[in-house]
Amino acid sequence: MNKLFFENSFKYRAVRHVIFFLVTVFVFTIILHVQNKTDNLLHSFWVTLINAFFFFSYAYITIFLLIPEYLLKGNIWWFILLFILVGVALSALKLVVSNNIFYSSISPENIEREGIVNFRFIIVNTKDMTFIVALFCIGKYVKDYLYTESLHKKLEKQNKEAQGKLLQSQFDPHFLFNTINNLYALSLLNPAKTLDVIARFKTVLIYIIDESQKEFVELEDEIVLVKNYIQLEELRYGKRLKIDFKQEGEVKYFKIPPMILFFLVENSFKHGSSLDAGTPWIKIKITVEPGKIFLTVENSRPKVHLKQENDEMEGRGYTNLKKRLDLIYSKQGYELDIVSKNDSFKVDLFLKEKEVEVSRKKYR
Numbered sequence: 001m002n003k004l005f006f007e008n009s010f011k012y013r014a015v016r017h018v019i020f021f022l023v024t025v026f027v028f029t030i031i032l033h034v035q036n037k038t039d040n041l042l043h044s045f046w047v048t049l050i051n052a053f054f055f056f057s058y059a060y061i062t063i064f065l066l067i068p069e070y071l072l073k074g075n076i077w078w079f080i081l082l083f084i085l086v087g088v089a090l091s092a093l094k095l096v097v098s099n100n101i102f103y104s105s106i107s108p109e110n111i112e113r114e115g116i117v118n119f120r121f122i123i124v125n126t127k128d129m130t131f132i133v134a135l136f137c138i139g140k141y142v143k144d145y146l147y148t149e150s151l152h153k154k155l156e157k158q159n160k161e162a163q164g165k166l167l168q169s170q171f172d173p174h175f176l177f178n179t180i181n182n183l184y185a186l187s188l189l190n191p192a193k194t195l196d197v198i199a200r201f202k203t204v205l206i207y208i209i210d211e212s213q214k215e216f217v218e219l220e221d222e223i224v225l226v227k228n229y230i231q232l233e234e235l236r237y238g239k240r241l242k243i244d245f246k247q248e249g250e251v252k253y254f255k256i257p258p259m260i261l262f263f264l265v266e267n268s269f270k271h272g273s274s275l276d277a278g279t280p281w282i283k284i285k286i287t288v289e290p291g292k293i294f295l296t297v298e299n300s301r302p303k304v305h306l307k308q309e310n311d312e313m314e315g316r317g318y319t320n321l322k323k324r325l326d327l328i329y330s331k332q333g334y335e336l337d338i339v340s341k342n343d344s345f346k347v348d349l350f351l352k353e354k355e356v357e358v359s360r361k362k363y364r
Contacts, residue, residue, distance in 0.1 A: 025052050054094040058129050059136035061086055067137070084126075087133075091125035159215075159327050179232050197235065200228040211258045215328070216354065219254040219293065222261045223247070223286065229262065233269055242281040249288030256351060257328055260321075261286070261295055264347055267317060268299035271345070278302070291353045298346040329354070 025048050033044040062083060070079035179201055187194045207225045211217050230243055268282050280300050287294040318338065325334045335350040 087126040091122045216255040217258040244283040246285045264297040295349040
């Protein structure tokens with residue numbers, strides 16, 4: 001039932017309008033027949049049907065053409081002029097087509113016997129149609145308001161759920177376990193460096209817990225997060241891990257959804273480098289241009305467990321990422337391209353800039 005009232009696909013909209021038209025014709029046919037007891041029911045039906053056609057035409061022209069093309073664009077005087085002209089033209093045409101049957105049936109006192117089409121008829125009919133059109137407009141925009149509110153609440157709920165899933169997928173317990181083990185080993189071998197690593201670890205955790213719940217963050221802060229994360233991961237791999245990090249353009253004040261870049265980088269470690277006992281490599285490139293950003297993350301991958309890793313790398317994590325990007329940008333605001341090869345895995349993400357306000361808190 002909700003789909004019938006609120007679904008905006010052509011099928012449901014057409015059904016709604018047809019039902020509304022038929023119900024209106026039925027109700028006013030009964031009213032006309034009861035008021036004019038000498039008239040037969042079929043005659044009342046044809047009178048109502050003819051008049052309903054012109055009333056609905058006036059309403060549809062106003063709602064779907066005049067209001068969006070003139071009133072909502074600020075052309076108020078053009079809207080008023082065209083609204084009156086359309087009403088007068090349809091009134092004159094209706095009186096000619098219906099041969100004045102409607103008013104002679106229910107309101108004979110408004111009829112002047114000297115002619116079928118005259119100025120008084122047109123003014124009275126235009127006034128009546130204008131009142132009906134006003135009711136139509138009120139009904140439509142009340143329905144649109146309720147639909148918008150319903151959609152807004154639904155999108156808010158979906159966005160929160162997507163962010164929750166994203167946070168859960170990003171907060172990898174292996175990362176915590178490995179970092180703590182590395183800290184313990186480092187405290188024995190190089191105590192002086194331990195404090196710096198602990199500070200970076202704390203910064204990463206605070207960012208993941210705090211900033212991931214926001215809609216947008218500074219790209220500059222996300223880059224700092226990624227660099228801290230990479231330095232923590234390098235404790236595990238030592239010199240055998242090759243990181244190529246490139247950054248082009250002005251990243252300051254550019255906003256992106258939180259954890260997007262982090263997810264791409266973390267995924268390259270989780271499903272790439274962590275499985276490679278040789279010399280794994282990761283390439284990260286961030287290119288900022290006016291109004292848009294290009295993120296590229298590519299990593300080596302071992303040939304062992306290739307099919308299993310294919311499924312995992314392109315599975316739930318990227319499905320949740322696409323859903324989240326759809327909610328924030330719509331399909332026209334981003335492009336996500338995944339290239340999986342036998343020896344490498346590459347992700348290209350293009351995002352359009354959105355005008356948003358974010359806090360100035362920095363994570364260093």
